[in-house]
Amino acid sequence: MPPTPPSTQATFYQYTLIQKVVYNKLVLKFYLAIVPIVLLLETLLSGPLGLLYSAIALFFVLWIHFVVIRSVLLLAGEPIRKKWRFRRVLPWIGFLPDQYIGYRIFIRVHRHLAWLGLCVCLILYPWFPISFVTSSLIWHLWLIIPRQFLFTRFRKQPKHGLFKLTDTEMLYYKA
Template sequence: MNNNRKAVSQNSTIYTYRLLQRIHYQPYYFYMYTAIGIAAAVYSLMHLSPLQFIAGVIGVPLAHFFLLLLLLHTKEKRAAKTWRWYAGWPWVGYAPSGYLSLSKLRRLHRQLLWVLLLLAGCLYPWLPVPLLVFLGSFHLYLLFPRLFLLWRFRKHKENGYVIINEKDTSCYAQ
């Protein structure tokens, strides 16, 4: 029995992570952010057709999903197996489900931000201006909480690993 324990300990890999920073999701910010979203949705429905509004609400998260899949496949040379859909605030949409390097996560979200804004700008000649403003605003609305959390982890960008939970986002060092 003693030899079995020794064999397991010699062949196993042990990962130890040290917590650098944890950000708990505050309900106050969730309610405030939701109220802003509802007010913006009512305003958008007054200036857009319901079909345009629904297409934007469905299309922007799908664009985030497909662009993240494309970036993960081309830049990281691997499938997005460790990513999943989150429905909870602030990670609404496609986000990592396990540990991911903070520098990679920041780079992916920076590219996501600018590529989709540029894509919306390229559609300017074919789409009405109110729809473009709505698409851009909704894109920023979905990304702002993520970018804010990543900005708060900025001092750990060299060696940080991020994990997302239901009640907090944590940054660890390996």
């Protein structure tokens, strides 16, 4: 049976892989080992209440990240529904792209996220216990570190490319 010709309505994407970064298992283990150390310090400094504040702060920071990312994407006119989802695989935890995404919009979103998340955590200081504010700052920084690592790895690449996150690697493509 001969192959059917492609439809005139079909869209074909041709991306060229420029750079591929595979996650180092040792670095991921170190990144994950930070969590129990921080939780132990929280417990020593604030008692059992420190663990409660830390757990609440994690969900609070994830929510702040979600709100900031969605807001920036809405203001930029970027599609959210099919391209972004909540991920739970190290090192990518939080609301992140699920498909190919423009590197420029990713940088824009995460620069806003880094600064606005930091500001929100610091604004809490007068009204919330210091343990909660500290936990919020630590969780925010812990979640932002892999994204900043991504920016340093791809800083020499042209900003008009596309990239994709997978569970085991970061891929940068030229469109």
